[in-house]
Amino acid sequence: MTQRVTRRQFLNYALMGTGSFMVAGITLPMARFAIDPLFAAGADGDFIQTSIRMDEITDEPVKVDFTFEQKDGWYESEVSDFAWVYRDGDNIIAFSPVCKHLGCTVTWGGDTSNPDMFFCPCHNGYYTKDGNNVPGTPPRGPLDQFEVADSDGYLALGALGANKLVG
């Protein structure tokens, strides 16, 4: 025996069905708009992606270029900068190349008689590989360090902060 659907039941179902579609049609996009910004901020933050693959980084510091937008008064420009990047066990270390003395650019192994140190050509400043300034040379503190992240296999650089390798 088949169950009969009354006219009243049929209309109820039909109304509820279309009603729920309409409610879903309105609330889902609103919810997306509300939640999306949270995800966008969480995924990338202020990290700048570079063109260096994480697995290409060795324990020898290399220059890694990156560019970002800089606003200077009314003038917006694309600035290119670089970091010294190397691998230390499981960690990737990225140092700012700006000397902590008066702001020149330091180079890795720039002084041929000290090939395993960062060297500042302005006043012969030295830093060891962990960014620590060598006492007796002009620099007044260890090199600043970038936060690093893995962005789909590529290195991403974040905020610049104090050196975390040197206590």
Place this chain on the structure above:
Amino acid sequence: MFYNPSDLSILKDEFEYIDTAIIPLQKIDMNGDAKIHANNIELIQMITMQLERQFRGRLFITPSISIVNDDLTAANNYREQLQNYGFKNIVFLCDKSYKIEGEVLHFNQIPIESMSQDMKMEMVNDEVKTVMKAIIQIWNK
């Protein structure tokens, strides 16, 4: 260091370390060579920006001195002033068309206006490297 309020106060405090002044020279004559001059002005700005980044802690890069009718009096007066201020090395930075006494760093005139951004950066960086080597040579004297 540049000639701006914050850098000038660093210059005063750290003068023992900042011993070299760079004076860029730019011709601004409104004659048939105006376009060449304008090109050189842009080039000199790019070179000084790069120099500042590399050697910020030891160079004082003054504002460019504008030269009219090849009159170098202002440049020479300024050089004397910087000498009296106490700079050990005072160096003019200009293209090869200047006839000026004293220590001079020359850069090649590159027609950068028609170049792509990447090409431009590459050419300028080559030029900067030459200038940097010359500066280090002055320091090592």
